[in-house]
Amino acid sequence: MNTALEIHDLTVAFDRKPVLWNIDLTIPQGKLVGIVGPNGAGKSTLIKAAMGILPLSSGYVKLYDQPLEHVRERVSYVPQRESVDWDFPASVMDVVLMGRYAKLGLFKRPRKADKDVAMDCLKKVGMEGFINRQISQLSGGQQQRTFLARALAQQADLYFMDEPFAGVDAATEKAIVTLLREMTNQNKTVIVVHHDLQSVSQYFDWIVMLNTRLVASGPTETTFTSENLEATYGGKLTLLTDVADLMRREDYPSREENVFKP
Amino acid sequence: MNDLYIILTATLVSASCALLGCFLILRRMAMVGDAISHAVLPGIVIAFLLSGSRDSVTMLLGAGIIGMFTTFLIEFFHKKARLQTDASIGVTFTWLFAIGVVMISLFAGKVDLDQDCVLYGEIAYVPLDVIITQGGVNIGPKALYVSGIILLVTLLFIFLAYRKLFLTTFDPAFASAIGISTTLWHYALMGAVSMTTVASFESVGAILVVALLIAPAATAYLLTDNFKTMLGLACLAGTISSITGYYLAVWLDGSIAGAIATMSGMLFGIAMIFSPAHGLFFRKIKAEAH
Numbered sequence: 001m002n003t004a005l006e007i008h009d010l011t012v013a014f015d016r017k018p019v020l021w022n023i024d025l026t027i028p029q030g031k032l033v034g035i036v037g038p039n040g041a042g043k044s045t046l047i048k049a050a051m052g053i054l055p056l057s058s059g060y061v062k063l064y065d066q067p068l069e070h071v072r073e074r075v076s077y078v079p080q081r082e083s084v085d086w087d088f089p090a091s092v093m094d095v096v097l098m099g100r101y102a103k104l105g106l107f108k109r110p111r112k113a114d115k116d117v118a119m120d121c122l123k124k125v126g127m128e129g130f131i132n133r134q135i136s137q138l139s140g141g142q143q144q145r146t147f148l149a150r151a152l153a154q155q156a157d158l159y160f161m162d163e164p165f166a167g168v169d170a171a172t173e174k175a176i177v178t179l180l181r182e183m184t185n186q187n188k189t190v191i192v193v194h195h196d197l198q199s200v201s202q203y204f205d206w207i208v209m210l211n212t213r214l215v216a217s218g219p220t221e222t223t224f225t226s227e228n229l230e231a232t233y234g235g236k237l238t239l240l241t242d243v244a245d246l247m248r249r250e251d252y253p254s255r256e257e258n259v260f261k262p
Numbered sequence: 263m264n265d266l267y268i269i270l271t272a273t274l275v276s277a278s279c280a281l282l283g284c285f286l287i288l289r290r291m292a293m294v295g296d297a298i299s300h301a302v303l304p305g306i307v308i309a310f311l312l313s314g315s316r317d318s319v320t321m322l323l324g325a326g327i328i329g330m331f332t333t334f335l336i337e338f339f340h341k342k343a344r345l346q347t348d349a350s351i352g353v354t355f356t357w358l359f360a361i362g363v364v365m366i367s368l369f370a371g372k373v374d375l376d377q378d379c380v381l382y383g384e385i386a387y388v389p390l391d392v393i394i395t396q397g398g399v400n401i402g403p404k405a406l407y408v409s410g411i412i413l414l415v416t417l418l419f420i421f422l423a424y425r426k427l428f429l430t431t432f433d434p435a436f437a438s439a440i441g442i443s444t445t446l447w448h449y450a451l452m453g454a455v456s457m458t459t460v461a462s463f464e465s466v467g468a469i470l471v472v473a474l475l476i477a478p479a480a481t482a483y484l485l486t487d488n489f490k491t492m493l494g495l496a497c498l499a500g501t502i503s504s505i506t507g508y509y510l511a512v513w514l515d516g517s518i519a520g521a522i523a524t525m526s527g528m529l530f531g532i533a534m535i536f537s538p539a540h541g542l543f544f545r546k547i548k549a550e551a552h
Contacts, residue, residue, distance in 0.1 A: 048435070051438075051439045052438070052439070053435055053438050053439055069441075072440065072441045075439075076439075077435070077436060077439035077440075079433065079435045079436055079439075083433070083435055084432060084433045085288075085432070088288060088431075088432050088489075089288075089483065089486060089487050089488055089489045089491075089492050090428075090432060090487075090488075090489055091487070091488065094428075094489070095432075098429055098432075098433070098436065101425055101429060101440060101442070102440040102441060104425075134487035134488075136487070150436075154440070
């Protein structure tokens with residue numbers, strides 16, 4: 001099996017305090033991958049470090065067995081929705097076209113072909129009716145889908161997404177998951193920072209459990225266990241119910257569809 | 263003819279400032295222009311002491327270098343000392359300006375310079391400082407040419423770097439993820455602001471430069487949801503302020519720079535109330551219609 005992402009001995013520190021410590025993991029190609037862990041566990045930091053947005057204190061990241069600079073065009077990044085100013089004077093099309101910038105030369109303008117790709121991606125996320133809409137007039141779910149369309153417009157092979165389901169309604173979340181699933185079926189790899197433990201076994205093939213250190217990384221069926229959850233979240237009270245839920249569900253087959261009703 | 267020279271110079275300056283201002287306010291760095299225009303004082307004094315001349319090129323060079331240094335310090339305090347941007351701007355420029363003031367007072371005997379002439383260039387004098395060719399032909403005021411060149415350079419810069427600036431302003435994380443250096447474009451933009459501020463304040467005064475960097479861009483921001491339209495509207499607001507401001511000054515027999523800045527503020531006020539999308543007036547009407 002081909003490796004999409006390999007992280008070796010990765011440490012990231014802010015002000016000399018490590019946020020990520022000694023991370024070693026590999027993720028195979030064509031998987032839908034979830035990264036879970038409590039607040040402050042370094043989930044966002046992990047994908048930012050992998051994308052070269054944050055400096056590494058030690059270790060290295062390889063994508064498709066190469067350093068990032070060689071494969072940047074094959075990698076896409078979806079930042080957290082709240083990380084940008086949605087009052088910015090830009091339309092949905094303006095934002096999606098940003099996904100084409102890397103493919104354009106330094107001073108070239110987007111051509112019709114780029115606009116066609118952007119349009120196509122907007123159709124995939126069901127936003128074709130909003131091309132000229134000002135981005136501040138979008139709902140949270142529509143903003144998220146705009147970001148997703150921008151990532152799709154990059155036509156990458158590996159996607160890092162920082163909480164794509166935050167502030168998104170159930171219907172949109174379902175549509176996004178279906179889309180991500182289609183992508184992984186085409187052997188693309190999608191790595192998602194995720195918060196909702198309930199949906200983990202339903203959504204992801206592969207799970208990375210993180211709490212500053214790596215707790216576990218592997219196929220969801222064998223890795224997403226109550227022991228690992230306990231190790232990731234510690235004895236945090238609010239999570240005990242989630243863990244109890246999970247243990248109750250372990251009696252059920254976890255990957256069949258329509259077993260869980262949302 | 264003098265009227266025309268003054269209005270034209272003010273318009274050219276206001277267009278450069280308005281264009282750069284659009285990027286500044288969206289980056290929440292509107293006060294950087296203010297900072298640069300004050301912080302360059304020691305640069306001007308040093309340039310004067312080293313060269314012994316008051317010729318503009320030397321002054322511009324000294325001021326330009328300190329201008330870039332200012333933006334570097336602001337970024338440094340913000341990133342390394344984790345100071346808020348506004349505090350970091352405040353500390354940097356007051357400090358540099360103070361050094362400039364001290365230097366002027368120390369070398370007052372040798373230097374034919376004072377804060378007033380450095381800070382409040384007087385736009386009314388624009389037509390007096392003309393360029394005369396070797397053949398003895400008067401080809402118009404120097405400030406007109408300087409501001410024209412600055413506008414050309416600014417336009418070229420924005421035209422060539424438009425998408426990089428747009429992207430690094432809107433979503434810096436995504437920009438660095440696709441390999442666009444946010445630091446490089448930050449300093450490129452700050453360099454342009456520095457150049458414009460320094461080149462303009464000699465002829466039109468620091469206060470007017472600061473006003474023109476912010477007010478027209480802020481006005482345009484209220485009027486449109488499209489960034490390119492915003493750039494155009496900002497230039498238009500700058501132009502209208504320059505023309506109406508000049509005649510206001512003539513009518514009142516007052517300061518031209520002050521009147522232009524006043525008009526740019528008035529335009530902002532009008533936009534604030536009557537903007538079709540965000541204005542208080544139409545919002546009220548819409549609310550009542552519901």
